[in-house]
Amino acid sequence: MGWLYILCLFNVILVTQAQSGRSLACHQRWTLIFANSANGTTVYGEKDELIKATLSGADVRIFIPSWGPGGYLTSIQNTQTIRNNVCAQALFHVSKAAYDTFQEVPYFWFVNLCSTGHVHMARYFIGNHVSAGINGDYVDMQWYIRQYPDPVYSHTQDGTVISGNVRDVIYATEAGADIRIVDRQLGYGVRMDNMEVSYDRTVAAGQSLWHVSERMNGPNLEFQGDDYWWFSVWSTDGTVDISRWNVGEHVKRGNSSMQQSMNWYADSCWQMAYKHDADGLLEDGSLELLRLAVETGHRVKVLIDGAITVEPDQINVRGGHINAEILSLASKQDLKTFTDDVFWDWRVLATTGTETSEYFNVGEYFNRGNTIKKKPMTWFIDTRTWNRVLVNEKDGTVLAGSKQQLIDAILLGAEVRYKLTFTSNAITHQADNLEISADGNVGAMHVRSVSLKFTPGSAYEVTFQNSPYWWFTIVSTTGKVDISRWTVGEHVNRRHTHLFVKVEWFVSF
Numbered sequence: 001m002g003w004l005y006i007l008c009l010f011n012v013i014l015v016t017q018a019q020s021g022r023s024l025a026c027h028q029r030w031t032l033i034f035a036n037s038a039n040g041t042t043v044y045g046e047k048d049e050l051i052k053a054t055l056s057g058a059d060v061r062i063f064i065p066s067w068g069p070g071g072y073l074t075s076i077q078n079t080q081t082i083r084n085n086v087c088a089q090a091l092f093h094v095s096k097a098a099y100d101t102f103q104e105v106p107y108f109w110f111v112n113l114c115s116t117g118h119v120h121m122a123r124y125f126i127g128n129h130v131s132a133g134i135n136g137d138y139v140d141m142q143w144y145i146r147q148y149p150d151p152v153y154s155h156t157q158d159g160t161v162i163s164g165n166v167r168d169v170i171y172a173t174e175a176g177a178d179i180r181i182v183d184r185q186l187g188y189g190v191r192m193d194n195m196e197v198s199y200d201r202t203v204a205a206g207q208s209l210w211h212v213s214e215r216m217n218g219p220n221l222e223f224q225g226d227d228y229w230w231f232s233v234w235s236t237d238g239t240v241d242i243s244r245w246n247v248g249e250h251v252k253r254g255n256s257s258m259q260q261s262m263n264w265y266a267d268s269c270w271q272m273a274y275k276h277d278a279d280g281l282l283e284d285g286s287l288e289l290l291r292l293a294v295e296t297g298h299r300v301k302v303l304i305d306g307a308i309t310v311e312p313d314q315i316n317v318r319g320g321h322i323n324a325e326i327l328s329l330a331s332k333q334d335l336k337t338f339t340d341d342v343f344w345d346w347r348v349l350a351t352t353g354t355e356t357s358e359y360f361n362v363g364e365y366f367n368r369g370n371t372i373k374k375k376p377m378t379w380f381i382d383t384r385t386w387n388r389v390l391v392n393e394k395d396g397t398v399l400a401g402s403k404q405q406l407i408d409a410i411l412l413g414a415e416v417r418y419k420l421t422f423t424s425n426a427i428t429h430q431a432d433n434l435e436i437s438a439d440g441n442v443g444a445m446h447v448r449s450v451s452l453k454f455t456p457g458s459a460y461e462v463t464f465q466n467s468p469y470w471w472f473t474i475v476s477t478t479g480k481v482d483i484s485r486w487t488v489g490e491h492v493n494r495r496h497t498h499l500f501v502k503v504e505w506f507v508s509f
């Protein structure tokens, strides 16, 4: 009996140690680290801890209790330390008439949230450079973070090694990892939207596209008015290339380059799921594993051309195949530099091996062409825990879990993804922002989608439409999907409608 007990205990210890090793990196929960009142006083935690976390590459999410009847949780695209405060840009919002409905003529609503309690908001109509208002306000904020392990690589302005090895950034990129940088001079932290490794595998460079121009005003960062997108490419040799483009029009505001001292962070919460050749034939892993992961809420990345990894902004499952819509990719002339004239390098990547590309100038409806190619791809899935907390039927009936579980997760800063089941395909999205309604429902907004269609003659693939439009959606727990459509690069309304669909909700705490 004594031996059995010891044996069991031994097993428990082994399991516990194995799990705690992983839990450090991949099972760390979103943690409330700091909360400020509207007047800037600390109501929870310490501001210094928030600053320390953002300067150590942490991911951030912010909950604002006073936005909407039950509160509002937003994703954050980048953070910056300014004096002894942190400001965070949250850019993915399209204006709403209710928690589950867009306005008829909506605008992009960019917010800059600072730990002083100050929030600055700039609004632009969709598809043109027309402001719909700019103002400041003060709100209570709850700051949630998820920490990264120590930097894998750290260098000075001129690219001299301080610690780690550039090879670890390259290995992590090739393993599908999330890559973040902290610019130590600017106190700036951001996750790369895509990564590319040089042909000789000595340099890696990541693009960050979701940043709107800002300026300091006292202890806060604010939008400037007449705003532009600040596209950047960050390279492991210290080079940063910047290209600036007016919000809503194809007007260049210049380009520049700088040398910055950076820390590079990588998570290890990814595994290879499926690798296929240009004909979509299996080389490693399994399509079933990839599809199962997609359908249970997991994030996905794709490696193409042996060099570029990127996360899809929307995933379509059709006829058992995975189609990844890639929107967060802009044209470069070489590894580290944007082209002079910048265009979107949008793609749909399918597990059949098909890659469809569409090239649109940023800020205008100007199609520079498209290509269809067959190529080998490697697909990665995240190994974090995604809990299915709710399944609602298209009429809102709860089939599994409960709305309260979803709301409880949102109140803890959790990331939310969801799957929409249509008759002959399914779509998965991450929620860019989430609003809790007065009657205990949730509306989840997704901004980065461009209209697709079933590829003629294929039972598996989807592709771009001829005259594509932005497909903004709010999916709610009542089963309603509100859709606002705007021609890519133009202020042209392509209809505001809604439909009803079965939704499965997944959360990562």
Ligand SMILES: *[C@@H]1O[C@H](CO)[C@@H](O)[C@H](O)[C@H]1NC(C)=O
Pocket (backbone or CB within 6 Å): 037, 038, 039, 040, 041
């Ligand atoms: C700031 O806000 C907090 C919480 O709302 C409140 O308790 C405190 O009295 C306020 N302080 C000032 C100086 O207004």
Ligand SMILES: *[C@@H]1O[C@H](CO)[C@@H](O)[C@H](O)[C@H]1NC(C)=O
Pocket (backbone or CB within 6 Å): 255, 256, 257, 338, 339, 340, 341
């Ligand atoms: C701007 O970009 C062009 C190439 O696209 C480059 O030749 C030029 O040097 C860049 N200017 C600056 C200031 O970096």
